Amino acid sequence: MYSAVTAIGLLSPLLRLAAASPTSPAAHTTKLVTFEDAPVSTNPLSVLLPEVNPVGNYNGLSWSGFVFAGGQGPIVTGVIPHSGSHFAGYGLGSGAQGLFGAAVLTPLPPYKTFSMTSLYFGCVANTVVAVPGAVVGIPAPCQVAFIAYLPGDATPRYEVPESFGVMNSPTMKMTQAKFTGEQLAGVERVEIVVYDNVLPDGSVVAALTALLVDDVAYTLNM
Incomplete structure (x- = not known):
């Protein structure tokens, strides 16, 4: 008859093996990004020039072109984050769209x-200006296109317009964009374009506005 000590002795190698085995990431990981844990920039210019604080690699995505913003105080005029006081911006500061591509x-x-x-x-x-204890900006109308690419494709699968x-x-709440069905599902890349209007030939006129985003919900797939 096996004693408890013998049983533990037989299991010990298995337990050690299990402990040594690396944990594989989940096949699907769901995120709700609020930007409230955004790192605080040590660059003294980050208040006046938010483009010095790019988002970069964050919460499983590369956020090319986006910068961390908000957190300097209440919104005096401008667009209010959907939650908390932080958000991400594209085209903020002196770098109007194109500084980071x-x-x-x-x-x-x-x-x-x-x-x-x-x-x-x-x-x-x-240009969104941070004054002592507050943030000042001017809400502006815009058209936004979310352009989705499947893995390996050079041609977009979907282009989802929002406005x-x-x-x-003086202040505006953010608008929610919901993506349904296959619009932005299982994609390898999403390009985001901000524009004023579409010309007859199908080309767009770039907007002199910055895009602010908050509470971004997505699922990462293996």
Whole structure:
């Protein structure tokens, strides 16, 4: 008859093996990014020039073109973050869209694709100024296109248009964009374009506005 000590002795190598085995990432990982844990920049210019604090690789995605913003105080005029006081921006400060290139989201290894389900967004004149204890900006109307690419494809699968309207108010709440079905599902890349209008030949007129996003919901896929 085996004693408890003998049983533990037989199991010990298995337990050690299990402990030594690396934990594989989940096949699907769901995220809701609020930017409230955004790192604080040590660059003294980050308040006046937010483009010195790029988002970079964050929460499983590469956020090319985006910068961390918010957190300097209440919004006096401008677009209010959907939650908390932080958000991400594209085209903020002196770098109006193009300083870091296009706004592009791609998954980081080991993930190969991602599926975006929703986000909150708004637009402001492309300079948002942080004054002592507050943030000042001017809400601006804009058109935003979310352009999705499947793995290995050079041609977009979907282009999802959204718009942000402005009323006669110094502050505006963000608008929610929801992506349904296969619109932004299982994609390798999402390009985000901000524009004023579409010309007859199909080309777009770039907007002199900055895009702000918050509470971005997506799933990372292995």
